[in-house]
Amino acid sequence: MKNSAHKANTIWPRVSGAARTAIAMGLLSLISACAENPIDGYLDPERQLMAMREVSQKQARGQRVWCVPYARNLSGIQIRGNAKDWWRKARSNFERGNEPVVGAVMSFRATSGMPLGHVAVVSDIVTDREVVVNHANWHRNKVSLKMGVRDVSKHNDWTLVRVETLPGQYGNFYPVNGFIYPKVGG
Secondary structure (H helix, E strand, O other): OHHHHHHHOOHHHHOOHHHHHHHHHHHHHHHHHHHOOHHHOOOOHHHHHHHHHHHHHHHHOOOOOOHHHHHHHHHOOOOOOOHHHHHHHHOOOOOEEOOOOOOOEEEEOOOOOOOOOEEEEEEEEEEOOEEEEEEEOOOOOOEEEEEEEEEOOOOOOOOEEEEEEEOOEEEEEEEEEEEEOOOOOO
């Protein structure tokens, strides 16, 4: 009995931490994708798995996880360079606007505390003034999934937001350029 119990528990120890994370994220993505209403949009489970796999590989090599490659992998919006430049670079190749859409990239302006800007991918619409995002490096070198973002702009146009830093706790005010929309079918 001891041997069979030992053998049954040896498969997970042989799988690396990065592989375990990728498997768990894949399963989570599939479950959450099944719960999404396709009319409201959804994040592609394959893209979610690819983005998390790259994060795990970088962390395993001791490399920093940044918001730009994570957002590019998750959204499919192929823009390179600092997050603060995405809004300008998107002008000629992607639709942009002030309405959140699942799968769109929220483009944060550069600030003194965030000089390179920031990008996050909308994963759910809660209300017309609150969305949920997935993004990397909001907390140093980590991916933050399902974090709330509230529109606190004067004209309800998503130009100023507060981001959930811990569950139920919203932090500072951050200026936002708007949303960059992925190409349909891309």
